Amino acid sequence: MNEARPQVGDLKYYEMLEQLQALDFVLVELNLFLDTHPDDLKSIEQFNKLTQERTVLAKQFQECYGPLQNFGRAFSKYPFEWAQGPWPWQV
Numbered sequence: 434m435n436e437a438r439p440q441v442g443d444l445k446y447y448e449m450l451e452q453l454q455a456l457d458f459v460l461v462e463l464n465l466f467l468d469t470h471p472d473d474l475k476s477i478e479q480f481n482k483l484t485q486e487r488t489v490l491a492k493q494f495q496e497c498y499g500p501l502q503n504f505g506r507a508f509s510k511y512p513f514e515w516a517q518g519p520w521p522w523q524v
Contacts, residue, residue, distance in 0.1 A: 446498055448495075449494045450494070453487065453490055453491060453494060453501070456487040456490065458459070459483055460480065460483055460484060460487065462478045463476055463483070464480070465513060494502055
């Protein structure tokens with residue numbers, strides 16, 4: 434898919450964005466837990482697994498809908514699309 438931004442009613446856009454937000458929430462919580470439990474191997478394994486899942490999902494999202502973050506944290510298609518809205522936090 435080569436869309437720059439979601440179309441009204443594009444359920445895939447919202448589903449992927451919600452999955453990313455859920456993964457981000459769990460990763461923040463695991464990060465906080467691991468700050469105080471750095472030897473918890475099961476939590477480290479879970480953190481690494483979810484980080485990998487988030488990386489794959491973010492790549493898929495950005496290929497379909499454009500960058501999630503700016504300042505070199507996401508690639509851009511041609512033409513440069515960061516200035517196009519809505520941005521993920523605006524939906």
